[in-house]
Amino acid sequence: MAKEINTIGVLTSGGDAPGMNAAIRAVVREAISKGKKVKGIKRGYAGLLQEEIFDMSTYDVADIIQRGGTILQTARCMEFTTPEGQQKGAEICRKHGIDGIIVIGGDGSFRGAQKLAGLGINTIGVPGTIDLDIACTDYTIGFDTAVNTAMEAIDKVRDTSTSHERCSIIEVMGRGAGFIALWCGISNGAENVLLPEKYDYDEQALVNNIIENRKKGKKHHIIINAEGIGHSTSMAKRIEAATGVETRATILGHMQRGGSPTARDRMQASIMGAYAVDLLCDGKSNRVVGERNGALMDMDIDEALAMTKSVDNYEYQICCNLSK
Numbered sequence: 217m218a219k220e221i222n223t224i225g226v227l228t229s230g231g232d233a234p235g236m237n238a239a240i241r242a243v244v245r246e247a248i249s250k251g252k253k254v255k256g257i258k259r260g261y262a263g264l265l266q267e268e269i270f271d272m273s274t275y276d277v278a279d280i281i282q283r284g285g286t287i288l289q290t291a292r293c294m295e296f297t298t299p300e301g302q303q304k305g306a307e308i309c310r311k312h313g314i315d316g317i318i319v320i321g322g323d324g325s326f327r328g329a330q331k332l333a334g335l336g337i338n339t340i341g342v343p344g345t346i347d348l349d350i351a352c353t354d355y356t357i358g359f360d361t362a363v364n365t366a367m368e369a370i371d372k373v374r375d376t377s378t379s380h381e382r383c384s385i386i387e388v389m390g391r392g393a394g395f396i397a398l399w400c401g402i403s404n405g406a407e408n409v410l411l412p413e414k415y416d417y418d419e420q421a422l423v424n425n426i427i428e429n430r431k432k433g434k435k436h437h438i439i440i441n442a443e444g445i446g447h448s449t450s451m452a453k454r455i456e457a458a459t460g461v462e463t464r465a466t467i468l469g470h471m472q473r474g475g476s477p478t479a480r481d482r483m484q485a486s487i488m489g490a491y492a493v494d495l496l497c498d499g500k501s502n503r504v505v506g507e508r509n510g511a512l513m514d515m516d517i518d519e520a521l522a523m524t525k526s527v528d529n530y531e532y533q534i535c536c537n538l539s540k
């Protein structure tokens with residue numbers, strides 16, 4: 217028989233993402249509505265190992281749904297990647313009476329959750345990352361806000377690029393994945409989009425495209441470059457030398473991770489956070505919450521971590537067709 221869950225721990229881990237606060241709020245309030253206790257764990261697995269654990273009430277999550285970042289703070293913790301660190305983490309959970317933990321983060325954080333589950337602590341992962349790179353789910357908390365933030369910034373760069381008749385290379389985040397870049401490519405109407413999943417490193421093709429567009433009378437040339445390709449500044453120098461068109465690189469960086477979450481992120485975070493609590497209360501463990509084909513779902517963490525995903529071929533083709 218599944219053990220009864222009385223106390224639920226919650227932590228955020230890896231890169232922060234807008235909407236994490238909405239997820240924390242949902243976990244706390246759903247759990248309390250079911251008569252459970254909640255313990256907040258600060259600074260991800262690092263805080264777990266340091267026993268930075270405190271009781272959370274419904275008031276602790278008041279006035280946070282609209283705030284970016286995470287009130288629990290987040291961290292990357294090397295010690296927790298070791299068997300000794302994981303054992304210590306499980307013992308600390310038991311010491312604090314934590315029967316189940318909800319981990320809000322990305323793939324790496326889910327690997328940590330998987331290890332805790334193996335050591336007898338019930339765990340549920342909630343996908344929180346701006347990168348959208350978690351294979352088992354179509355949606356990750358933070359993506360919508362980040363992509364809108366990047367899109368607005370790129371619109372602004374485009375204004376000045378047009379005024380100066382320049383080429384602009386704009387680098388967006390995404391780690392090894394090109395989802396943010398692809399969405400900005402289409403939404404900003406970029407002339408070229410360089411994705412780690414697709415780019416063939418044919419810089420001469422970019423140069424030819426810029427020269428052709430100049431001949432056609434285009435006043436700007438926007439290249440969205442994904443972080444997974446990087447090197448935007450050196451690329452800008454080479455492109456300027458080869459085309460004679462003034463070229464600037466802008467790396468959007470961490471501004472993409474901040475800011476008030478969009479309605480979509482608040483909504484997804486609230487539903488996924490609450491669902492994670494419901495799963496724990498139903499005796500489930502080693503599961504990841506996600507969204508597939510518009511429906512809320514959950515899946516075994518081992519299965520989820522074995523999956524891979526890539527940018528959509530059709531969307532990429534359309535992105536190329538519309539940029540001509």
Ligand code: ADP
Pocket residue numbers: 229230231261262291292293294296297298321322323324325326327328329331345
């Ligand atoms: P994300 O969760 O956004 O993918 P990271 O990959 O940085 O971010 O992982 C966040 C944290 O999760 C790491 O700092 C580490 O503490 C933990 N973690 C990552 N990989 C593992 C692993 N294989 N085993 C246990 N813990 C891990």
Ligand code: F6P
Pocket residue numbers: 231322345346347389390391392443473
């Ligand atoms: O995973 C989110 C993310 O912002 C990635 O897009 C990026 O590669 C990475 O985190 C940056 O990490 P840091 O905040 O440690 O510089």
